[in-house]
Amino acid sequence: MVKLYWAPHSRSVTSIWLLEEIGAPYERVLVDLRAGEQDKPEYRAINSMGKVPALVEGDAVVCEQGAICTWLGDRFPEAGLAPAIGDPLRATWLRWLFFAGNCIEPAYMQKFSGWETVKSRAAWGDPDTVYAALEKGLEHGPWICGERFTTADIMIGGGVFYGLAFGMLDKRPVFTEYAERCGARPAFIRSREIEAEALAAM
Incomplete structure (x- = not known):
């Protein structure tokens, strides 16, 4: 188990x-x-x-x-929740899985901390570049890989929720609507219930 x-x-x-x-x-x-x-x-x-x-x-x-x-x-x-090896969709899935940690999180930290970076030298570019890429990625369907919900949505969705909650991500409709779709999933709701139960018991 x-x-x-x-x-x-x-x-x-x-x-x-x-x-x-x-x-x-x-x-x-x-x-x-x-x-x-x-x-x-x-x-x-x-x-x-x-x-x-x-x-x-x-x-x-x-x-x-x-x-x-x-x-x-x-x-x-x-x-x-994961495209099989050999499925072309797996390439898109992998891209967004890694995008969350490699681009979104550093962009948030840069925005929060006020870092000055040279766009051409930072792996993520800058926050504006990251947010524009994310917005474009969400144009192709309800989920980051299009019509199919995958573990990439767990990564990206978690990042979008965090960014919206703490003011590090612009409240563009594409982001807020995506967060609403993620937040309406029964498994997402259950995860927040589990968190609340644990906090109440601590």
Whole structure:
């Protein structure tokens, strides 16, 4: 069985969203970040960065949100959340999986922190370039890969929610409407319920 190490108010809630989309049994292990449990040797043995999420299945240990989305998408093909190897759509899927961490998150940090960067030297260019690319990517259907909801939407959707909530992403209709579609999914709603239940119990 899949075991997910997670904490409220962190990216790991997005992993719960993904696991709820898959629908297979899994175990949640709460890591109390306020108590410093992420720095204990037993957790550092799982993720040396001391971050959540971390996923364990048998001998496999998967850290980093994008890696978890890739692993679980391929691990549970019956859920239909990852295009198969050889499917041309997989190229688009991979592009957006990596775009979230490689472009959206650095763009948010640049905007939030007021970094000055040289556009030609920054891997993500600049926030305006990133947001324009994301807007164009969402023009082709309700989801980032068109008509099909995939784990790339878990990555991109989580990033869009965060950016809108904290004022780092412009409230353009294409972004707000996409966030509404993601937020209406039963698995997304359930992930927020799980987070709220955990917070209430802490």
